[in-house]
Every structure is written in C-alpha cells, then in structure tokens.
Amino acid sequence: MRHSTDRILTTHVGSLPRPHDLLDVLKARLDGKGVDEAAFQEKLKQSVDDMVGRQAEAGIDIVADGEMSKPGHAVYINDRLEGFERRPHVKSEVYLEEREAFPEYYKDYFERAMLGGAIAPAAPMFCVGPIRYVGQDALRIDLANLRSAVEAHGCAEAFMPSAAVTGVGFNDYYATEEEYAFAVADALHEEYAAIIEAGFLLQVDDPFLPNVYMDKSLDETARIAKAAMYVDAINHSLRGIPEDQVRFHTCYGINQGPRIHEPDLPDMIDQVLRVNAGAYSFEAGNPRHEHEYHLWENVKLPDGKLIIPGVITHATSVVEHPQLVAERIVRFAERVGRENVIASADCGFSSQAMYRTEVEPRIVWAKFRALCEGAGLASKALWN
Numbered sequence: 001m002r003h004s005t006d007r008i009l010t011t012h013v014g015s016l017p018r019p020h021d022l023l024d025v026l027k028a029r030l031d032g033k034g035v036d037e038a039a040f041q042e043k044l045k046q047s048v049d050d051m052v053g054r055q056a057e058a059g060i061d062i063v064a065d066g067e068m069s070k071p072g073h074a075v076y077i078n079d080r081l082e083g084f085e086r087r088p089h090v091k092s093e094v095y096l097e098e099r100e101a102f103p104e105y106y107k108d109y110f111e112r113a114m115l116g117g118a119i120a121p122a123a124p125m126f127c128v129g130p131i132r133y134v135g136q137d138a139l140r141i142d143l144a145n146l147r148s149a150v151e152a153h154g155c156a157e158a159f160m161p162s163a164a165v166t167g168v169g170f171n172d173y174y175a176t177e178e179e180y181a182f183a184v185a186d187a188l189h190e191e192y193a194a195i196i197e198a199g200f201l202l203q204v205d206d207p208f209l210p211n212v213y214m215d216k217s218l219d220e221t222a223r224i225a226k227a228a229m230y231v232d233a234i235n236h237s238l239r240g241i242p243e244d245q246v247r248f249h250t251c252y253g254i255n256q257g258p259r260i261h262e263p264d265l266p267d268m269i270d271q272v273l274r275v276n277a278g279a280y281s282f283e284a285g286n287p288r289h290e291h292e293y294h295l296w297e298n299v300k301l302p303d304g305k306l307i308i309p310g311v312i313t314h315a316t317s318v319v320e321h322p323q324l325v326a327e328r329i330v331r332f333a334e335r336v337g338r339e340n341v342i343a344s345a346d347c348g349f350s351s352q353a354m355y356r357t358e359v360e361p362r363i364v365w366a367k368f369r370a371l372c373e374g375a376g377l378a379s380k381a382l383w384n
Contacts, residue, residue: 001201001244001278002062002157003306003339007379008329009061010372011308013249013281014161014203015073015348016066017361022047023353027119030071044069045145052149052158058365059372062157062201062342065146069138071120072352073205077163078125080135081187084169088123095254097214098261109257117355125169131183133190143198159247160195161348162188164206165233178229185237192237196245203247204234204277207347210252213263227271235276247308248272249281251347255358256315265292269299279306283346285313285320285328293328296335307336310346311374312367317359319366325374330381338382343375 002009018026025040051066070076078086099106142160150158165188171180195202212218212227238246250272252262265272265282272280283289293309301307311328312320325343332341349364350357359367 001247001306004341005339007383008333008338008375009342010344010375011060011062011159011342012055012064012345012368012371013251013310013348014064014067014159014205015070015350016051016068017350017357017364018066018068018353019047019050020355022068023117023119023355026069026071026353030120041141044141045148048145049149049152052146052155053153054365055368056153056155058368059375060368062159063150063155064159064161064203065142065149067161067348067350068145069142070353072118072122073161073207073348074163074167075120075122075352077168080133080138080191081131081168081184082134083127083129083131083173084125085128086123087126088121090124090126092122092124094211095261097216098254098257098259101261102258105257118352119355120353122352126172127169127174127180128172130173131187133187135191136194139191139194143194143200146200147198157201159201159203161203161205161249162191162195164188164204164208165237166206166208166211166230178233181230181233182236185233188237189239192241196241201245201247202241203249203281204238204275205249206234207251207253209250209271210263210268213267214261224271227268228274231271231274235274238276241276242278243276244278244304246277247279247281248275248277249308251283255347255351259286259288259315262288265289266295266299269295273299273302278304279308279342281308281344282310283313284309284332285311285346286315288315290328293331293335296332301336301340306340306342307332308342308344311343312371313346314349314359315346317363319363320370320374322370322373322377325370326377326381329375329378333378333382343371343378345371
C-alpha cells in the first residue's frame with residue numbers, strides 16, 4: 001500500500017453507478033430469467049474496463065471495479081456464503097431511532113429507493129446451518145476483470161471491497177453471537193485471501209460497526225464489549241494477511257438524511273484502530289462529521305498506518321469546490337503527517353445496484369474530478 005510520499009494520493013470507497021444495460025441483465029439473472037451467460041460476462045468485463053478507465057481519466061490513483069457484478073454491498077454475500085436463508089418479510093430494525101425521529105422523511109426515503117429501481121432490495125439473511133464460502137467462481141471472475149482493466153489502463157494500484165463480519169446477517173443456528181461471528185470470519189477469510197493473492201489491496205467494508213454504538217438495549221460497557229468482540233472476529237478473518245495490504249472502511253449506512261442518530265467517530269476510534277489494517281477509511285466530508293478531524297489532535301495514528309478520510313461526500317449532490325477539498329486534506333495532513341493521508345470519498349455512490357442513484361452519475365464523476373483537483377492543490381501547499 002503506497003503512502004503519499006511526494007503528493008496526496010486519491011482513491012474512493014468502491015461502489016459506482018452501474019450502466020443500465022448491465023443492470024438489466026443483473027436483474028434478469030437475479031429473477032431467474034434466461035440470460036445469455038457469455039454475453040453477460042462480456043458486458044460485465046466491458047463495464048469494469050469502462051469504470052476503471054473513467055477513474056484513471058479523472059485522476060484517481062487507487063482504483064476499483066465499481067462493484068459492477070454485485071447487486072449490493074451486503075446483498076452480494078447472499079450468493080457467496082452457504083448456510084443462510086433470506087426472510088424478506090422480517091422487519092428491519094436498522095436505523096430504528098433515526099427512522100422514528102423522522103418518520104415522514106424516511107418513509108419517503110425508502111419509497112424513493114424502491115422507485116429508484118434497486119434490483120435486489122435488501123432482505124434480512126438468517127443463518128440456519130453451518131457457514132461455508134461458496135463464491136469462488138464469482139470472485140475469480142471479479143478478480144480477472146479487475147486485473148484486465150488495471151493492466152489496460154496502466155493503473156499502479158487497485159483495491160477490491162469485501163463485506164465485513166458485522167455485515168453478514170443474523171444468527172439462528174450457532175450457540176452464541178461470538179461463535180457465529182467467528183464462523184462468518186472463517187468463511188470470509190477465503191475471499192480476503194484470494195483478493196490478496198490476486199495482487200490487489202483488500203478493503204473490508206463495515207457500515208454496521210456503528211450500529212453497535214447505537215444499540216440502546218445495551219449499556220455503554222456492553223456496547224464496547226460487543227464492538228470489541230466484532231473487531232476480534234474481523235481480525236480473525238484477516239489472520240495471516242499483511243496489514244499493509246488491508247484497508248478498513250466504516251460508515252453509517254444512511255446516505256442523504258438528517259443522520260442525527262449515528263455515533264461520532266471519536267466514540268468508535270479505539271475499536272477502529274484495533275482492526276489489523278494498514279489504512280482506515282471513514283466519513284469526514286459531510287456536515288455531520290466534518291468537524292471530527294479534530295480527534296487526531298488527541299489520538300495518535302499508529303506508526304506506519306494511513307488514514308483515508310472522505311473529503312467529498314455521497315450525502316449531497318453539491319459538487320465540492322476543489323479549494324474546499326484541499327483545505328480538508330490539509331487539516332488531516334497537519335495532524336497525522338502528509339505522507340499518511342490518502343484523499344477519498346465518504347462512502348460508495350451506489351451501495352445498492354440501482355437504476356437511479358441518489359447522486360446522479362455525471363455528478364459522481366464531477367465530484368471525482370474535484371477530489372483530484374483538490375488533492376493537487378493540497379499537494380502544492382504541503383510540498384512547497
């Protein structure tokens with residue numbers, strides 16, 4: 001994993017809006033309709049190549065496949081782990097306090113998501129048997145497509161996102177929550193190791209760790225203990241994998257909303273830094289969390305580690321001014337060292353595969369150009 005040795009490097013969090021013709025075929029496959037598999041694989045490969053090419057053209061240094069093959073950052077794991085069943089009629093308790101505080105807003109929010117054409121609406125997954133990884137073929141295709149695109153466009157570094165232990169369903173089989181978490185960790189380790197073996201950086205996606213800190217059924221001591229157990233399980237999933245090849249990403253799940261019922265990064269930072277990763281990615285570009293750069297005045301970044309703060313956000317369609325992006329980058333660089341900062345987005349721009357993403361695709365690319373231009377301005381300020 002490169003550091004920003006002579007300029008601020010740029011990256012993003014992973015998911016990007018999928019082209020509609022690819023969404024058509026992805027949806028048909030999910031619905032069990034007949035699909036020309038060879039034509040689908042060619043379309044998928046071309047979509048990955050196009051996404052990597054556009055990232056390189058925008059100036060992104062550390063690219064990804066845009067999660068072109070995945071119906072959603074958490075949904076995709078349904079097809080890669082054995083031992084689960086989907087229960088679409090079970091009511092989700094995720095973001096409950098936020099939804100109860102603003103019921104009218106979130107009723108419209110989730111209705112808009114459906115109208116936006118999510119091809120695989122999320123349904124709770126419940127573990128009902130022994131967990132085993134069965135996604136080898138799909139992963140092999142993803143890795144080959146990313147490798148082909150990276151080589152075609154001359155990209156120096158690339159990453160592939162993968163779900164974290166905390167993002168995989170609910171336990172209805174194992175005796176304890178800890179036993180369940182470590183069983184998930186054992187299964188996910190196979191995907192993680194394959195990504196590293198293919199020569200890419202691994203990004204562990206964990207938008208669910210913050211939910212532990214929002215669980216009002218637990219007191220503070222119990223919440224910290226539960227978060228620590230999950231981090232132990234994440235580290236178990238990363239066993240044997242060099243830290244400097246791992247990025248850990250955490251965020252808050254909700255994209256565009258009031259977002260007042262989510263923990264602050266200082267509440268979680270001790271557990272985040274316990275993850276055996278070389279870099280930590282987090283939200284810092286939206287107005288709910290932008291002030292949190294101050295935490296690095298009191299928290300020491302471990303030697304050799306990187307931070308990957310969001311300096312553009314998925315929480316608004318406003319395109320950030322490059323000078324503001326530069327200011328945000330400099331704030332972090334002044335606190336942890338310029339070589340230890342990689343500029344990024346708060347989160348992905350299409351965590352679910354949708355026909356109409358919250359941030360319109362052309363705006364996404366305008367944000368990426370602002371990110372890269374801002375990184376250039378910050379580099380001039382920091383290296384002059």
